[in-house]
Amino acid sequence: MKSLITYNREVRDEWFEVLNNLSTEELSKERKSGVGSILRTLFHIIDTEYSWFRAMYNKNDIQIYFEEFNDLQSIKELSNQYRKEISVFLRQWTPSDENEVVKPSWMTETYKKGEILRHIIAHEIHHIGQLSVWSRESEIEPVSSNFIGRNIKT
Amino acid sequence: MKSLITYNREVRDEWFEVLNNLSTEELSKERKSGVGSILRTLFHIIDTEYSWFRAMYNKNDIQIYFEEFNDLQSIKELSNQYRKEISVFLRQWTPSDENEVVKPSWMTETYKKGEILRHIIAHEIHHIGQLSVWSRESEIEPVSSNFIGRNIKT
Numbered sequence: 001m002k003s004l005i006t007y008n009r010e011v012r013d014e015w016f017e018v019l020n021n022l023s024t025e026e027l028s029k030e031r032k033s034g035v036g037s038i039l040r041t042l043f044h045i046i047d048t049e050y051s052w053f054r055a056m057y058n059k060n061d062i063q064i065y066f067e068e069f070n071d072l073q074s075i076k077e078l079s080n081q082y083r084k085e086i087s088v089f090l091r092q093w094t095p096s097d098e099n100e101v102v103k104p105s106w107m108t109e110t111y112k113k114g115e116i117l118r119h120i121i122a123h124e125i126h127h128i129g130q131l132s133v134w135s136r137e138s139e140i141e142p143v144s145s146n147f148i149g150r151n152i153k154t
Numbered sequence: 155m156k157s158l159i160t161y162n163r164e165v166r167d168e169w170f171e172v173l174n175n176l177s178t179e180e181l182s183k184e185r186k187s188g189v190g191s192i193l194r195t196l197f198h199i200i201d202t203e204y205s206w207f208r209a210m211y212n213k214n215d216i217q218i219y220f221e222e223f224n225d226l227q228s229i230k231e232l233s234n235q236y237r238k239e240i241s242v243f244l245r246q247w248t249p250s251d252e253n254e255v256v257k258p259s260w261m262t263e264t265y266k267k268g269e270i271l272r273h274i275i276a277h278e279i280h281h282i283g284q285l286s287v288w289s290r291e292s293e294i295e296p297v298s299s300n301f302i303g304r305n306i307k308t
Contacts, residue, residue, distance in 0.1 A: 001155070004272055033290035098308060114308035118158055119301035122279050126299040129283015136187035145280040147273035154252060154268035 001114075002090060003154045004121045007147050009083065011128055012045070014143040016076045018135070026138045027072060034130045040066060041131060042075045045124050050082040052120050053089050055104040056097075056113050155268075156244060157308045158275045161301050163237065165282055166199070168297040170230045172289070180292045181226060188284045194220060195285060196229045199278050204236040206274050207243050209258040210251075210267050 019027060019038065027038045035044045043066050051061050069075050098114035111119075125145075132142035173181060173192065181192045189198045197220050205215050223229050252268035265273075279299075286296035 003268075004276065007272070007276060031287070033287045033296070109303070111302050112308060114157075115302055115306070118161070118306075118308060122158065122161060122299060122301045125276050125279040126283040126286070129280040130287050132280070133185070133187045133284050133287040142187070145276060147276045148265050148269055149263070152269070152272075154266060154272060 001117055001121070002093070003152045004147075005090065005117075006152050007150065008121060008124045008128075010150060010152070011143055011145065012042075012079065012124070015042070015128065015131060016072065016079070018140060018143055019072055021140060022135075022138055024071065028070070029138075031130075031134055034127060038131060038134055039070055039072065039075060041127050042072075043069055043078075045127050046075065046079050046082060048123055049120050050086065051106070052104070052116050053086050056102050056116055057089050057092070061105050155271055155275070156247075157306050158301075159244065159271075160306050161304065162275060162278045162282075164304060164306070165297055165299065166196075166233065166278070169196070169282065169285060170226065170233070172294060172297055173226055175294060176289075176292055178225065182224070183292075185284075185288055188281060192285060192288055193224055193226065193229060195281050196226075196233075197223055199281050200229065200233050200236060202277055203274050204240065205260070206258070206270050207240050210256050210270055211243050211246070215259050 022038070029038070030036055031038075035041055047064055054061060064078075069078050098112065100113045101110045102113055102116060103110045128143075128145065132145065135142045176192070183192070184190055185192075189195055201218055208215060218232075223232050252266065254267045255264045256267055256270060257264045282297075282299065286299065289296045
C-alpha cells in the first residue's frame with residue numbers, strides 16, 4: 001500500500017512543477033466542483049492526508065487555514081513539511097496496524113487504520129483527476145497519472 | 155490491494171446509477187480533457203482494466219470499439235460481463251504474483267503484476283475524478299469518493 005503513497009507523492013510534486021506555469025489568477029479561479037480551485041484542492045489534499053495520519057498516531061488535529069497558504073509556493077512548502085512527519089509515521093507502520101481501530105477527533109465513527117490508509121490514497125488520486133480537467137481548461141498539459149513506468153517498488 | 159478493486163467496483167456502479175439522470179446528449183458531450191466524454195471515460199476505464207487483466211493472465215487482447223457501446227446501458231452491461239471474468243482472475247491471485255513479469259501485447263516494456271494492479275486501481279480513480287467535475291457541470295451531484303464508510307474488507 002505504501003507504493004501508492006509513493007505514487008501520490010511523485011504525482012503531487014510533478015503537479016507543483018507544472019502548475020508553476022499558471023498565473024495566480026488561474027490557480028485561484030473558482031471552479032464549480034470539488035473544493036473550488038486548484039490551490040484549494042492542493043491545500044485540501046495535504047490537510048486531509050496530514051489530519052488522518054495524525055489521527056492514526058493519536059496526535060491532536062492541527063487546524064490550518066487556506067488563507068494562510070493561498071499561493072503555490074506556500075502550499076508546496078506545507079506539503080514538504082508534512083511529508084517529513086508522515087514519513088516517520090509510515091516507517092512505524094506494521095502489518096498488524098491494518099486492523100487497529102481509530103476514532104478521529106472530528107468524526108463520530110471509528111475506522112480501521114487499513115481503511116484510513118486506503119481512504120487517503122483514493123482521496124488524493126480522485127482530486128488529482130479534477131486537476132487534470134482544470135489544467136486543460138487553462139491550456140496546461142496534465143501530469144501523467146500512470147503508475148506503470150515510474151519504477152515504484154511494490 | 156483487492157479492497158481498492160472492490161472500492162472501484164462500488165463507486166463505478168454508483169456512477170452508473172447517478173448518470174441515469176443525465177440525457178444522452180450530456181453523457182456524449184465532448185469535453186476538453188481526459189478521453190473526451192462521460193461515456194468514453196466509462197468505456198475507457200472498463201476496456202483498460204480488462205486488457206490489463208487479460209495481459210496478466212496471458213490471454214490475447216480483445217479489441218472493442220466505443221461505437222458499439224456508446225450508450226450507458228451497453229457500457230454497464232460490458233462492465234458486468236468483464237467483471238465476472240476479472241473476478242476469476244482475482245481469485246487466482248497469490249502474493250507471489252506481485253513480482254511476476256508481464257509483457258502486454260500492445261507495449262514494448264515489461265511490468266510486474268503488482269505494478270499493473272496498482273496502475274489499474276489508480277487509473278480508474280483518476281478518471282472518476284474527472285467525472286466528478288463534468289457531472290457538476292451538468293448539475294448532477296457526484297458519487298462520494300470516500301473509501302471510509304463503505305465497510306470494505308481490507
